[in-house]
Structures are given as C-alpha cells and as structure tokens.
Amino acid sequence: MPIEEGRDLRPWEKSLSGYLGAAPVSDGGLHASMLARARVDVRDRGDAVPAEDRHPHPVRDDLAYGGPRGSLLLFDRATGACLGGNGTWFPVAMEGTGGRNIGAELRWLQEWLGVQRGTTHFTISGFRAARSAHRLHVERALQRGDAVPDxxxxxxxxxxxxLRLRTPYEPEDHMAWAAAERLRITQARLDQVTAGYEERFLAAADLIGEPIPRAHRNAAFVAALAGETSLPLVLVRRGPVFAWLHIESGDLLVNVFGACRRDSLLVQPDEAMGESPSASATGGFVPILRNPEEPPESSRFANLEEFLEAASDGRTGLSTFEAHNLVHALTVDVGHYHDHPALHRARAALGLDAAEPDPESFS
Known part of the structure; x- marks a missing residue:
C-alpha cells in the first residue's frame, strides 16, 4: 500500500535497513567496559521510580514502564524489578533477563511513545535489539490493522x-548497506552544496571517514592551492564569525567544493539551517544557505600573504578568535590536502596541472 506524501514514515513503514539507518556496528569493546556501570545507573534510576509512577506496557501484560525525564525504564509487573532502560550512556538490559527481548522492547516503546533518541552506532547486541524492534513494529502494526507497505x-x-526475516540480515550485511547509504547521503549533500557550480572538486568517495569540509578545512585547501598561484583571495563573511575563503580566478570563486560564479555562491556550511536526522553520518550540518536576501560581505586580498597580514592586524572584519582559527588552518593544517584528489582537480581546472580533471569522479 503506498504511503501518502508529506509526512515522515513510521517505523513499520520503513524497510529494515531504512529503519536501522546508517549507523555502523562496532565490536562492542567500549560497550563491554561500561556495561557494569550502565547497569548500576539503570538499577539506581529504577529504584527511584515508585509503583504509582509505573505504567502498563501497551502490549505486554508482564511489563511496565516509567522513569524520570530523559529516561525510559522497563519493569517486571509481578515483581517490580527493573529489567532495563535507557541510562546515561546507552540502553541496557539487566542480567538475568535473557529471552524476554528487553532491548527490543525498550526501543519499540520509546518510538511508540515518541521519545527521540538518535543512534550514532550499534554494538552487536544493540544491532540485534534494533533488528528485533523492527519486527515488533511490523507485527504490532498488523495486529492493530495499520497498513504496512508491501x-x-x-x-x-x-x-x-x-514474523521472521526471509533473508538473514547480520551486522556485516548492515555495515555494507550503511557504507553505501552514507556515501549516497554525502553525495546528495555535495550535490546540493555545489548546485550551480561550474566545476566540482569533491566526490563522496573522497570523504570516506571524514566530514564534509567546514570553513577551516576549506581554508587549508585554499592555502594549499594559493601556494602554487599568485591569484587573489576573496573572503566572504556574514558578521564576525561566519567566513568562507576563496581563490579568485576571473569571474569564478574557487573553494574546496569547486568553482562557482558569485551569483551561485553558497555561504559556508557553518551557517546552517538546522540538522537533518542523518547529519551524524555526513558531518553534522545541512546544505548551505543560497542567495540570502542580504548578501554577505566580501573582502579581496592580493594574495595569501596579504590576507595573513590583515588577519594578524585585525583588518578582516572577523572576530579575533575566528581570525586566529583561519590563520591556523592556512598555516598549520594545509598539509591535509597534500596529494588530495580535490587539490589535483582544482589545479587542473586552474591550468596548474597537466592532468585533466575526471568529471565522472566528481560530477
């Protein structure tokens, strides 16, 4: 059955991989080292919840739930014992609760209650609990008579x-899917950032294991490129903090993303409009503001040395802290782009490299 447009999908309307999201699965080493402390934390929270503040589980007669703000705890309705909960660090099931599916019930219940708690990574046990929670969502949706997509x-x-999965879905299967999904999300972000650009220097495959560049990483790129050319620099800023540095090449402005005309310029990623649910997979920010009603200010400098001198003298319009950070990126972090594909593509686009950029790798 098709889902109407204009609203977010509910858990039982998502595929298993879509429900789990792009969070990777770890070996659980850190989890194991903190497990005892987490259980003590959950137990103490559970002891503090009086019987009158515990509520019957919406589906299971043997469970109750409750907890202070920011916590969700599960209890045995017969004995009152705390069976597990969302503690300070991560969700945990107490010892001796094997076979009761407490981890999956915790996740199902928090989503049923509308409690938002993002997942940045899974342990093996956390992955299995989330996988079971999806099955619970689908089963219970069918029992309620809610539509579940084909x-x-x-x-x-x-x-x-x-319900049982037709095809096994293990951590290694999810890791392969999640890697491809993070790549897809990153490329979609890059496509939005560089919409209208004449040239593109970054591809999602260049950013495996690192976020989409922010202002300071872009400054390091500009410094690496400026060391090979006498072209001017243009600083685009909005107030004393949001600043994005470019090399000026004719009527184009060149940055780590590519080369764009001024009327296609996107203000730097730090000036974001809020976070997407998938931000953790792609660096924590959303597409950059385009063509704002009040255009940002810009300053032109003959070369990198002139900009560094102006930044040291406080003549860039930036706060002292922000100017210091940019200077640090321009002088210390420049090595990050040594032999980087984006630098090779930019050098080729500016005629500094004999090699031609490969458009299929970044278009």
Missing part, C-alpha cells in the same frame, strides 16, 4: 504466529 512485508514470512 516492500516491508516482502522482507518477512509468518512462522508459528511470528
């Missing part, structure tokens, strides 16, 4: 009154 149902079969 593409979601195609992933499951009924066995003895329970």
């Amino acid at each position: 593409e979601v149902m195609d992933q499951y079969d009924w066995h003895d009154g329970r």
